[in-house]
Amino acid sequence: MIQTLDLRGRTLSTTDLLALVPRSASDVGSAAAVVDSLIADVRRRGSAALLEQAERFDRVRPAHIRVPAEVMAEAAAQLDPAVRDALDEAITRVRRGTAGQVPPPVTTEVAPGARIVQRWVPVARVGLYVPGGKAVYPSSVVMNVVAAQVAGVRSIALASPAQEAFGGSVHPTILAAAHLLGVDEVYAMGGAGAIGALAYGVPDLGLDPVQVITGPGNLFVATAKRAVTGVVGIDSEAGPTEILIIADRAANPAYVVADLISQAEHDELAGSVLVTDDPALARAVEQALPAAIAEAHHRERITTSFSGPQSAIVLVDDLAQAVAFSNAYAPEHLEVQVADPHALLPELENAGAIFVGDHTPVSLGDYIAGSNHVLPTGGAARYSSGLGAYTFLRPQQVVEYDRAALSVVAEQVGALSAAEQLPAHGEAVRVRFGSDPLPGPAAGSLADD
Structure with a gap:
């Protein structure tokens, strides 16, 4: 066996x-030709293409691509109490486990009057994909949404395939989990078309493009995430x-x-x-x-x-x-x-x-x-990590020098800019001092280290 x-x-x-x-x-990417055509169709025809793709792949035409708020509230109200209790506990524990993934800002004084603040800035809007094939994954709702929320993401759009058994809506357990987490922008769309819709937006749905797409899926979803990389960031091409x-x-x-x-x-x-x-x-x-x-x-x-x-x-x-x-x-x-x-x-x-x-x-x-269950597959753990708050954070340096601190390194900036044949770089520093003499490197500056 x-x-x-x-x-x-x-x-x-x-x-x-x-x-x-x-x-x-x-092989992630083996469906590239099909995926490219599906994404292109969504970009060209918007919701009409998404509806046709739902009929083709999910065997049902959704009455609403964006799930109405009352449908989500009803799904939460009808949720099995034992499942709700388990989801509540999962949400609590994943929040605790994710909290340590958001580093505090760090200020480093590289010289007197010269400092760099290292901070981590969340993206403003993300698209989260929850598969709906052989199983139902409310746990994936928790893993994706909590990581984004802990990171500080303000706007979350969630996509999951239309379900024939539920009249073309998203599976009610998925809707209930999203409702418990306060996510109200949920779309009944799946596969490559959904990834394209999140990446490029669908104006006739009022669906704005996102900056990062995360979440597991089948071969077509993984291939679509590869196709839109560069337009958006992704977590991984999960297989x-x-x-x-x-x-x-x-x-x-x-x-x-x-x-x-x-x-x-x-x-x-x-x-x-x-x-x-x-x-x-x-x-x-x-x-x-x-x-x-x-x-x-x-x-x-x-x-x-x-x-x-x-x-x-x-x-x-x-x-x-x-x-x-x-x-x-x-x-x-x-x-x-x-x-x-x-x-x-x-x-x-x-x-x-x-x-x-x-x-x-x-x-x-x-x-x-x-912990988070959205993890790299197919050997990708050799160079990448699982989903976390850091997936939605961008490290960013904020640099601030006062006049005296800039004067200390002005000549050195000039020397390096001349060496690289970019003299305007040096002039951008020198112009700030007019005819004032510039001191050489001060004792204790980085030049002495």
Whole structure:
């Protein structure tokens, strides 16, 4: 059912490991031609194109692309109390977990009268995408909206596909979650067209363009986010979900099996990978998988996921080799189920989020741990991070010199501008002093450092 990769007894470079990591065959960007045409159609025809795309892809024509306020209020009123309680708790915990991601402004005096303020400025308007395919994701509403709100974003537009089962409106649980968070601008639109609408705006809907688009989605959503990058900022081109578990003989096989299955139920292309130095654990997991999958609600898609090239049991010589493999794979979700997980943490560099110990399953992070579940996939954790308040913040330096501080470095600005053959740069400083003599660098200035 699941392949085994035996790396024992082999000395492997980073290049070797990158070639060996199991991945799905999906390629973000492979749908570029289709996506480009869908976005272009929305730019040209606005809401008419969005309605036609909903009929084509979602099998329903929304009565309203922008969901009326009363529909959202009704969805919140009808929400299952247990779900509401869980959402309230998730919102509280994610707010707490996100608060530490907003740095305070820092003022540095580089010399007397010369200071630089480092501050982080939120974008004014964002577009948040919540998928609506094989599952319903109110948790994604929480993750996206809370991060933006904590950052200080003033204007939030949320898009989610029209649902045939709900007359072309957004799923009521999504609407209820948005209502609980105070988001009142919600659109029944999905896929590439929705990403294009958020990026470029739709005048006949009163939908203004956004500055940043975040949120997970399918191949077409990921490709569309790539297509509009440069017009807007994005969080990442999120692809199919994935989990990698590093485990040794101290791990409980039942926990490992349950956690691998929990991610595989998302999608047929989801990746589930166990990396272990204990052959006995590998056998126990492999033997337990068929019965566990047979009991699962989404057994067909789980079976497809485990049978694909993206899932594997990887045998390694030791935990050092396990860490090297994990860093090459750069998993979206990394679980560490070993006797001493904290000994490995300093070496685990590339992961969207790390879940430590027997009692921290990925599913906790998906909902209510307080961390964010919008994370880089497909190896993108080698160079990028998950969603957070910082996604919506721009670091910005505010520079302020008084006259005396400028006079100290005026000649040096002039010397550098002459060296670069940009004399007007030096003149822009010198003009501020007229015929006044300019002092050389003062004692204790940066020139002496």
